[in-house]
Amino acid sequence: MIELSNISKKFGQTTVLDDLNLKVEAGSRTAIVGPSGSGKTTLLRILAGFETPDAGQITLSNQVLFDQHTFVPAHERGIGFVPQEGALFPHMKVGDNIAYGLKGSKEENRLRVAELMELVSLDNRLASHWSHEISGGQQQRVALARALAQKPALMLLDEPFSALDTGLRAATRKATADLLEQAGVATILVTHDQQEALSFASQIAVIRNGRFTQVGTPVEVYSRPVDEETALFLGDALIFAAQVQDGMARCCLGDVSVGNPHLTGNRRIMLRPEQLRIMADHPQPTAIVSEVDFTGHLSTLTLTSPDWPMALQVKTLSQQHWQKGAAVKVTINGQACVLAA
Numbered sequence: 001m002i003e004l005s006n007i008s009k010k011f012g013q014t015t016v017l018d019d020l021n022l023k024v025e026a027g028s029r030t031a032i033v034g035p036s037g038s039g040k041t042t043l044l045r046i047l048a049g050f051e052t053p054d055a056g057q058i059t060l061s062n063q064v065l066f067d068q069h070t071f072v073p074a075h076e077r078g079i080g081f082v083p084q085e086g087a088l089f090p091h092m093k094v095g096d097n098i099a100y101g102l103k104g105s106k107e108e109n110r111l112r113v114a115e116l117m118e119l120v121s122l123d124n125r126l127a128s129h130w131s132h133e134i135s136g137g138q139q140q141r142v143a144l145a146r147a148l149a150q151k152p153a154l155m156l157l158d159e160p161f162s163a164l165d166t167g168l169r170a171a172t173r174k175a176t177a178d179l180l181e182q183a184g185v186a187t188i189l190v191t192h193d194q195q196e197a198l199s200f201a202s203q204i205a206v207i208r209n210g211r212f213t214q215v216g217t218p219v220e221v222y223s224r225p226v227d228e229e230t231a232l233f234l235g236d237a238l239i240f241a242a243q244v245q246d247g248m249a250r251c252c253l254g255d256v257s258v259g260n261p262h263l264t265g266n267r268r269i270m271l272r273p274e275q276l277r278i279m280a281d282h283p284q285p286t287a288i289v290s291e292v293d294f295t296g297h298l299s300t301l302t303l304t305s306p307d308w309p310m311a312l313q314v315k316t317l318s319q320q321h322w323q324k325g326a327a328v329k330v331t332i333n334g335q336a337c338v339l340a341a
């Protein structure tokens with residue numbers, strides 16, 4: 001569907017995008033996730049046609065959009081773009097915002113606007129409101145409806161949910177994902193929020209300093225991150241020194257499978273906190289709970305043991321028996337991930 005090959009971009013002497021390659025299949029959802037300043041918006045603007053790369057090639061359904069001889073302008077790309085904020089024209093009513101760019105008669109456009117508003121679950125009566133008279137979540141839906149009006153094959157979303165509060169954010173994200181899937185529109189979402197990326201997309205591209213450090217499914221990048229920085233960026237991680245041999249890693253918590261018999265030597269391994277099983281009232285405890293930070297649903301336990309080189313901090317489901325001084329047994333579920341040296 002859309003394919004980027006060797007895309008690079010400099011602003012002055014600074015390399016902002018460095019040799020990026022990515023494929024997005026028709027009708028699929030990809031999230032580009034990375035810290036502030038990593039180049040996400042620049043990449044999205046390049047795909048939309050608002051910015052020109054210095055090198056590389058972009059093709060959409062086998063049509064070259066950009067290479068050293070070709071530059072298809074934004075309005076000819078058939079790509080929808082919902083920017084971070086300020087997406088709506090303030091001097092236009094909601095209905096006119098959505099109709100902007102529609103080419104039909106007045107009556108045809110009115111019907112199409114009603115159809116699009118229904119698609120994004122907006123009450124049709126809002127069509128006659130000014131954009132500042134509707135909520136942030138509704139404004140995002142209007143922006144989405146306006147982009148969908150062009151029947152794009154590809155939709156670009158630049159942190160479209162960032163201005164919304166937590167509850168509305170999750171609901172709008174789910175509604176957006178569902179409607180784009182129903183419409184069969186491929187989507188690229190840019191976000192610095194790893195949970196948003198993992199929940200929204202079927203393909204995650206992790207970007208750091210203008211390079212993709214890893215591209216894979218949400219489960220792959222979360223449970224098998226390539227390096228420590230990617231591991232920590234995608235969620236809480238426990239990282240240990242380990243001796244790796246014959247598909248097993250020996251670390252301070254015991255032996256754990258790494259799933260790959262070819263890895264050997266002194267390595268660093270990663271576990272996600274949910275892989276630790278912490279049992280109170282066990283006949284053979286291995287650690288002591290030295291701190292409990294209760295935050296409602298979850299508590300952070302600080303665990304210490306004379307056999308460990310350092311204390312472990314583990315976020316886990318709150319339980320009444322997590323008391324300071326409790327003796328616990330700690331075991332590992334699943335496989336550890338061996339990080340790049």
Ligand SMILES: Nc1ncnc2c1ncn2[C@@H]1O[C@H](COP(=O)(O)OP(=O)(O)OP(=O)(O)O)[C@@H](O)[C@H]1O
Nearest residue numbers: 011012016034035036037038039040041042043192
């Ligand atoms: N037009 C420009 N001229 C010069 N430098 C720019 C320009 N646009 C972006 N940059 C720089 O490129 C780098 C990447 O910016 P970009 O906005 O793509 O990052 P981002 O990952 O989207 O960040 P954020 O999450 O904060 O929006 C930054 O260092 C930024 O200052």
